[in-house]
Amino acid sequence: MSAGPMRVYRRCGKCGKKQEFINSGKFRVNANGNLIDVWLIFRCKKCKHTWNLSIYERVKISRIDPTEYDRFLQNDPGLAQEYGNDINFLKRNNAQFHL
Numbered sequence: 001m002s003a004g005p006m007r008v009y010r011r012c013g014k015c016g017k018k019q020e021f022i023n024s025g026k027f028r029v030n031a032n033g034n035l036i037d038v039w040l041i042f043r044c045k046k047c048k049h050t051w052n053l054s055i056y057e058r059v060k061i062s063r064i065d066p067t068e069y070d071r072f073l074q075n076d077p078g079l080a081q082e083y084g085n086d087i088n089f090l091k092r093n094n095a096q097f098h099l
């Protein structure tokens with residue numbers, strides 16, 4: 001884990017060009033039956049356009065660590081920071097990033 005926050009970039013649909021996106025520190029959890037989606041929300045630094053980065057997609061609730069699940073629901077700042085600095089998570093979401 002790096003000390004500082006990762007800088008994350010993508011093309012903003014609203015600005016029409018590449019912008020830095022800031023980790024909002026907020027998770028979005030959607031439950032559909034026993035299937036769960038979890039996203040971490042980033043916002044365009046310039047226009048605040050939201051970008052949801054997928055953490056879990058249609059995963060059975062039984063497969064998610066209950067402690068972690070609680071931390072999603074509580075928008076745990078430490079966990080948001082962990083995901084925001086997780087290279088594999090960022091790559092999966094086609095984010096461009098550097099330290």
Ligand SMILES: [Zn+2]
Pocket residue numbers: 012013014015016019044045046047048049
């Ligand atoms: Zn924008």
